[in-house]
Amino acid sequence: MMSKSDGDICFGNPTELHGTKAQIPNVATEKNTFTRLDDEDKQQEAQSPTMSPLASPPSSPPHYQRVPLIHGYSKLRSSTEQMHPAPYEARQPLVQSEGPSSGGPGAKAPRHQASLIRSFSVEREAQDSNSNYPDEPWRITEEQREYYVNQFRSLQPDPSSFISGSVAKNFFTKSKLSIPELSYIWELSDADCDGALTLPEFCAAFHLIVARKNGYPLPESLPPTLQPDYLQAAFPKPKWECALFDSYSESMPASQQARDSNRMEATIKDAAADFPAPTQATTGDDSQALKSTADEALPKDMSKDPAIPKDSSSLKARPRSRSYSSTSIEEAMKRGEDPPTPPPRPQKTHSRASSLDLNKVFQPSVPATKSGLLPPPPALPPRPCASQSEQALDAESHPQLSRAPSQAAESSPTKKDTHAQPPLKPIRRKFRTENQATENQEPSATVGGPSSAATAKAHPTVQKQSSKQKKAIQTAIRKNKEANAVLARLNSELQQQLKEVHQERIALENQLEQLRPVTVL
Amino acid sequence: MAVCVAVIAKENYPLYIRSVPTESELKFHYMVHTSLDVVDEKISAMGKALVDQRELYLGLLYPTEDYKVYGYVTNSKVKFVMVVDSSNTALRDNEIRSMFRKLHNSYTDVMCNPFYNPGDRIQSRAFDSMVTTMMIQVC
Numbered sequence: 001m002m003s004k005s006d007g008d009i010c011f012g013n014p015t016e017l018h019g020t021k022a023q024i025p026n027v028a029t030e031k032n033t034f035t036r037l038d039d040e041d042k043q044q045e046a047q048s049p050t051m052s053p054l055a056s057p058p059s060s061p062p063h064y065q066r067v068p069l070i071h072g073y074s075k076l077r078s079s080t081e082q083m084h085p086a087p088y089e090a091r092q093p094l095v096q097s098e099g100p101s102s103g104g105p106g107a108k109a110p111r112h113q114a115s116l117i118r119s120f121s122v123e124r125e126a127q128d129s130n131s132n133y134p135d136e137p138w139r140i141t142e143e144q145r146e147y148y149v150n151q152f153r154s155l156q157p158d159p160s161s162f163i164s165g166s167v168a169k170n171f172f173t174k175s176k177l178s179i180p181e182l183s184y185i186w187e188l189s190d191a192d193c194d195g196a197l198t199l200p201e202f203c204a205a206f207h208l209i210v211a212r213k214n215g216y217p218l219p220e221s222l223p224p225t226l227q228p229d230y231l232q233a234a235f236p237k238p239k240w241e242c243a244l245f246d247s248y249s250e251s252m253p254a255s256q257q258a259r260d261s262n263r264m265e266a267t268i269k270d271a272a273a274d275f276p277a278p279t280q281a282t283t284g285d286d287s288q289a290l291k292s293t294a295d296e297a298l299p300k301d302m303s304k305d306p307a308i309p310k311d312s313s314s315l316k317a318r319p320r321s322r323s324y325s326s327t328s329i330e331e332a333m334k335r336g337e338d339p340p341t342p343p344p345r346p347q348k349t350h351s352r353a354s355s356l357d358l359n360k361v362f363q364p365s366v367p368a369t370k371s372g373l374l375p376p377p378p379a380l381p382p383r384p385c386a387s388q389s390e391q392a393l394d395a396e397s398h399p400q401l402s403r404a405p406s407q408a409a410e411s412s413p414t415k416k417d418t419h420a421q422p423p424l425k426p427i428r429r430k431f432r433t434e435n436q437a438t439e440n441q442e443p444s445a446t447v448g449g450p451s452s453a454a455t456a457k458a459h460p461t462v463q464k465q466s467s468k469q470k471k472a473i474q475t476a477i478r479k480n481k482e483a484n485a486v487l488a489r490l491n492s493e494l495q496q497q498l499k500e501v502h503q504e505r506i507a508l509e510n511q512l513e514q515l516r517p518v519t520v521l
Numbered sequence: 522m523a524v525c526v527a528v529i530a531k532e533n534y535p536l537y538i539r540s541v542p543t544e545s546e547l548k549f550h551y552m553v554h555t556s557l558d559v560v561d562e563k564i565s566a567m568g569k570a571l572v573d574q575r576e577l578y579l580g581l582l583y584p585t586e587d588y589k590v591y592g593y594v595t596n597s598k599v600k601f602v603m604v605v606d607s608s609n610t611a612l613r614d615n616e617i618r619s620m621f622r623k624l625h626n627s628y629t630d631v632m633c634n635p636f637y638n639p640g641d642r643i644q645s646r647a648f649d650s651m652v653t654t655m656m657i658q659v660c
Contacts, residue, residue, distance in 0.1 A: 183637055511639070
C-alpha cells in the first residue's frame with residue numbers, strides 16, 4: 001500500500017505540475033488505452049518546454065518555409081533513407097546528449113524523444129506558418145501531437161499505415177462521447193472517406209474528440225489546422241524514420257550512458273515504482289530499455305507504460321491522473337495552449353529507471369532495497385522508513401556494499417532480498433558503529449529493537465542483525481502485500497476490459513448477422 | 522430540381538428521406554412509398570437471371586401529373602428514390618444518372634464511417650449537404 005501511495009504521489013505531482021499546461025493527454029483519462037501512454041507523453045511534455053518554448057507561435061514567416069517540410073515529408077514517403085542524413089545530423093547532438101537507448105520495437109520512448117527533439121526544430125518552422133490560422137483550439141501542439149502519435153502507435157505499430165475503422169471505432173468509443181458525435185467527428189476527420197485513418201486523420205479525430213470533451217462545439221467543417229495535408233506538413237513524419245535510425249545506431253552507446261547516469265540518480269522513485277514492478281517483471285528487456293531511455297527525457301513511472309501491454313498496471317496508474325485532466329485541458333484550450341514553465345522533474349522516476357537498469361542483468365523484480373541507494377523519505381511510511389532508512393544510512397556510507405546487496409536482492413524474490421541484506425549489514429555496522437552510533441540508535445529505537453548502539457560493538461551487532469532480519473522480513477511482507485494489491489487491481493481492471501470486449505464481440509456478431517442477408521441476393 | 526430524395530433500406534424502411542419543404546411533404550412520402558412496389562417489380566424482372574448484369578439505374582419508375590419518380594438500386598438492395606418536378610423539362614436522363622451516382626458515392630462514404638451501423642438512419646452532415654445541393658441545384 002505504501003507503494004501505491006508512492007504511485008499516487010508520483011502521478012499526482014506530474015499531473016498537478018502539468019495541469020496548467022493542460023495538455024490533451026490529461027483529458028483522455030477515460031480512455032484506458034489513452035491513459036496508457038499518458039504518462040509517457042507527460043514526460044515528454046515536461047521535457048518539451050525545456051527544449052523549446054511552445055508558447056504562442058512566433059510571427060508568421062513566409063509560406064515557403066512550409067515547402068521544405070512538405071518536400072522533406074514527401075521524400076520520406078518515397079524513401080526513408082534520404083531523409084536520414086539531414087534531420088539525423090541535426091538530431092545527433094540532441095539525441096546523443098539525451099542518450100536514448102533503443103529497445104527495438106518496444107522502445108517507444110527513445111523514438112518519441114528523438115522525434116520530439118526533431119519536431120521542435122521542425123515545429124519552429126511550422127509554428128511560423130501556424131500563426132496564419134487563428135483557430136487556437138483547433139491547433140495541435142507538439143505535446144498533443146506526440147501524444148496522438150503514441151496512441152496511434154498503440155493501435156498501429158506502423159506509423160505510415162492505416163488504422164482500420166473497427167479498431168478506431170473501439171478506441172474512440174472509449175471516449176464516452178455519443179455515437180452520433182463520434183460519427184460526425186469521423187466524418188470530419190476521415191478526409192478521403194476510406195473507412196481508415198492515417199496518422200494525420202487520426203490526430204485530427206483525436207483532437208476533435210478532446211475538444212468536444214472539453215466543451216468545444218464541433219465545427220461545421222474540418223478546421224484548416226486539422227486538415228491532413230496541413231498536419232502532414234506541420235508535423236512531418238521524418239521523425240519516425242529517424243527514430244528508427246536512432247534505435248539502430250544510438251542504442252548501444254546511449255544505453256550505456258543512460259545506465260551510468262541513472263545509477264547516480266536518486267532511487268526514491270524505486271519505491272514509487274514498486275507497484276508496477278511486478279507486472280513489469282514480465283516485460284523484461286523492453287521495459288528496461290524504455291526506462292533507461294525514459295530517464296533521459298523525463299523518466300517517470302508512466303514511462304514504462306508503453307512497454308507494458310494495454311491491460312497492464314498502467315491502468316491503475318491512470319486513474320490518479322484523471323482528476324486533473326478536464327480542468328487542465330480546458331485551461332490549455334482556452335489559453336491557446338500556452339505551456340507553462342516545466343515543473344521540476346520528480347527524482348523518483350530517475351531512481352526507478354536506474355534501478356531497472358541495474359536490474360537489466362538480473363531479472364526485474366520488486367526492488368526491495370532500492371531505497372538503499374538513497375533514503376526514500378516521502379515514499380514510505382514511517383515504519384518502513386525506520387528500517388529502510390537504517391539500511392539507507394548503511395548504504396550511504398558504503399554505497400558499493402549497499403548496491404551489491406540491493407542488486408542481489410533485486411535479482412531474487414523479495415524474501416531472498418531480505419536475507420541477502422542482513423548478512424552484509426552487520427559487516428558495515430562494525431565499521432560504522434563508532435561514527436554513527438547515535439544515528440543507529442534512533443532507527444533501532446524506533447524499530448523497537450533491543451539493540452543499543454552505545455553498548456559494546458559485539459552486542460549491537462548481534463542484536464541488530466536479528467532486528468535487521470526482522471525488519472527485512474517485515475519489509476518483504478509489506479512489499480509482497482503491495483504487490484498483491486497491485487496485482488489484484490490489475491486483475492479487476494483486466495476483468496472489466498474482458499467484459500467490454502465480450503460486449504463488443506456480441507455487438508459485432510449482431511452486426512454481422514444483419515449484414516449477412518444483404519449479401520445473399 | 523429534385524423535390525424529394527429518399528434512401529430506402531433493403532427491408533424497405535427509409536434510411537433517409539428529405540423533401541423540399543412544402544405543404545405537400547406527406548404526398549412525397551406517399552409517392553416514395555408507392556414507388557417501392559415498382560422498384561421491386563423492376564428488380565425481380567431482371568434479377569432472377571443475372572444479378573450482376575442488372576443495372577443499378579432503374580430509370581423512370583412512374584410519372585404523375587406533376588412529378589416524375591426515378592429509382593436506383595445498389596447491389597446491397599438499398600434503393601434510392603428521387604422525385605423530380607415535371608416542370609423541369611430540361612432534366613435529361615444523364616443528369617438523373619449523375620445525381621444518383623453522387624447519391625451512391627455519398628452513401629458509400631456514410632457506410633465507411635465505422636460508427637455508422639448499417640440499418641441506422643443516415644445522419645451524416647456531408648450526406649445532408651450533398652442532398653441539399655441536389656435539391657436546390659436547378660430550382
